[in-house]
Amino acid sequence: MITEILETLFLILTALMAAYLIRHYIFTLTVLKGTPKSSKAVAIGNTTYLPTVSILVPARNEEKVVGRILQRMTELTYPKDKMQIIVIDDASTDNTGEIAEQYSSMYDHIKVVHRDEKEGGKGKTSALNAGFKHAKGEIIFCFDADYYPQRDILEKLAKEFADPKVGVVQGRITVLNEPQNVVTRLVALERIGGYRIDQQARDSLGLITQFGGTVGGVRRSLLKRLGGWDESILAEDTDLTFRVYLAGYKVRYVNDAESYEEAVESWRAYWKQRYRWAKGHMQCAFKHWFKVLRSNNLGLKEKIDGLLLLNVYFMPVFVLLSWIVGVPLFFLRPLPWFGLFWAFAPISLYSFVGNFAPFFEVGIGAYLDGRTRAQWLIPLLIFTFLYNIPICTKALTDLLLSKIKRKNSNHWTKTAHSGNGNAYIAI
Amino acid sequence: MFPNPTPTTFIMLILGVSTFIFIMLLPALLELKRPKDAGPRMIADDANFTQPKIRNMPIVNVEEEQGFDQILIKRIADVIAVLPNLEV
Numbered sequence A: 001m002i003t004e005i006l007e008t009l010f011l012i013l014t015a016l017m018a019a020y021l022i023r024h025y026i027f028t029l030t031v032l033k034g035t036p037k038s039s040k041a042v043a044i045g046n047t048t049y050l051p052t053v054s055i056l057v058p059a060r061n062e063e064k065v066v067g068r069i070l071q072r073m074t075e076l077t078y079p080k081d082k083m084q085i086i087v088i089d090d091a092s093t094d095n096t097g098e099i100a101e102q103y104s105s106m107y108d109h110i111k112v113v114h115r116d117e118k119e120g121g122k123g124k125t126s127a128l129n130a131g132f133k134h135a136k137g138e139i140i141f142c143f144d145a146d147y148y149p150q151r152d153i154l155e156k157l158a159k160e161f162a163d164p165k166v167g168v169v170q171g172r173i174t175v176l177n178e179p180q181n182v183v184t185r186l187v188a189l190e191r192i193g194g195y196r197i198d199q200q201a202r203d204s205l206g207l208i209t210q211f212g213g214t215v216g217g218v219r220r221s222l223l224k225r226l227g228g229w230d231e232s233i234l235a236e237d238t239d240l241t242f243r244v245y246l247a248g249y250k251v252r253y254v255n256d257a258e259s260y261e262e263a264v265e266s267w268r269a270y271w272k273q274r275y276r277w278a279k280g281h282m283q284c285a286f287k288h289w290f291k292v293l294r295s296n297n298l299g300l301k302e303k304i305d306g307l308l309l310l311n312v313y314f315m316p317v318f319v320l321l322s323w324i325v326g327v328p329l330f331f332l333r334p335l336p337w338f339g340l341f342w343a344f345a346p347i348s349l350y351s352f353v354g355n356f357a358p359f360f361e362v363g364i365g366a367y368l369d370g371r372t373r374a375q376w377l378i379p380l381l382i383f384t385f386l387y388n389i390p391i392c393t394k395a396l397t398d399l400l401l402s403k404i405k406r407k408n409s410n411h412w413t414k415t416a417h418s419g420n421g422n423a424y425i426a427i
Numbered sequence B: 001m002f003p004n005p006t007p008t009t010f011i012m013l014i015l016g017v018s019t020f021i022f023i024m025l026l027p028a029l030l031e032l033k034r035p036k037d038a039g040p041r042m043i044a045d046d047a048n049f050t051q052p053k054i055r056n057m058p059i060v061n062v063e064e065e066q067g068f069d070q071i072l073i074k075r076i077a078d079v080i081a082v083l084p085n086l087e088v
Helices: A002-033 A038-043 A066-075 A096-106 A123-131 A151-164 A182-204 A220-225 A236-246 A267-294 A298-308 A312-332 A336-351 A359-368 A373-405 B008-035 B050-055 B061-065 B070-082
Strands: A053-059 A083-091 A111-116 A138-141 A164-177 A217-218 A251-263
Touching: A002 A182, A002 A298, A002 A359, A038 B008, A053 A066, A053 A123, A053 A151, A053 A267, A053 A336, A053 B008, A053 B061, A066 A083, A066 A096, A066 A111, A083 A217, A096 A111, A096 A217, A111 A123, A123 A236, A138 A151, A138 A220, A138 A267, A151 A164, A151 A217, A151 A251, A164 A298, A182 A251, A182 A267, A182 A373, A217 A220, A236 A267, A236 A298, A267 A298, A267 A312, A267 A373, A298 A312, A359 A373
Parallel strands: A053 A083, A053 A138, A083 A111, A164 A251
Antiparallel strands: A138 A217, A164 A217
16 A cells, blocks of 8 residues: 555656656757747847836945946946936945945946845845835846846847837846856856756747846836735745736847856855745745636646746755655565666656756757867766755745744845956956 | 675675766866866857847838828928929
């Protein structure tokens, strides 16, 4: 009896892993074959559309990097009379506010919103909502303080808003401090798989393209209608993505609109960042799962992809569960070859495929970027995958405990930036 | 899996798994030891981005786009047509 229950559970888990495997194969093949976008999107994308824009730069203790992004903001090629830059100094205790004020005094289109300890320090979403109150542009762009975009990135992103059905546009993120150490190199590989293949494929196939919370913009009227950012969710980007789709709008991805980011530099910082992402994403899953299923604004393929996207951070937990189930099955089954199958199936089906950016997806992304040598590091992604198992398991446990205790433990852990990426800008 | 396991079996198994892991990670270790990748990826500005797009824009009928009164425009055109030619 126990064997049958374990077998059933194992089969369900294996089927889930297989679903992700197929999904990622489709994504990779789509980008590899270069599926063209719809003719309508191409026609709209070819026109010049320069709406007024407001750029929100939330910054809490970012003195090492905030000057870099503000300098870059002054170099953007977008018409200055159509651009407003709002730095939200979110109760910083370092010189972030002073540096931002210096730029504000030199450039009329840069404004600084200072928040004290009483109203600030509650996380990025709270800071974004504070900045949004001062924003006047038709499109609200977000850039994190450690980012460094192309000079013409706003033109590339804004033109997509010519299509009235587009609610959000997302650009590509590339790691700036990649050569720093093994962690930054692996994060860079994850980004290649995640953006060059995953986001591009979802956009090309008309699935759920994801807003990354930075290097992207949202239509002001839509954001106002949605009530701004939800401050109770740790993954405000995923939450906004689904609210936009559920409202009947689309998210577009523009691969050639790129920005550098400063990646986390240690395993500890990686843990903190991914823990927040995992917990926030799981919150979104609980919040939007049934809404996605019932939505009249989403087609069947969007619903399937939406559900898979919402559940993606549960997968490392399921892998752990499949191993726990697989070991007793290995001993309970009479036939040795069958036991071997049960023990290794989840590994071959999922560990080998990964969860967020599978090995072959990263490999093809690096190949398309002309980074064949970077592919040599791909086997090391097994360690980030294994690392994500305790991260996601802890995130799920904490989330469930907070739900049982009815206590909100959604503390925003800020990612610290060292400014080491500045060295690469000089090149 | 192993009907009659002996110490040699286990040693062979450990050696086999270790060799497999080593071979799998060897390229990564080589790249970490002496990086030859040209990263970070250079993101380039497309300086000529705006200009060609403007040139490619279709010429639109401004009168029609802005909703001018076509009858009024025709009347003004008729008046202009009967005016004497002021050019020398």
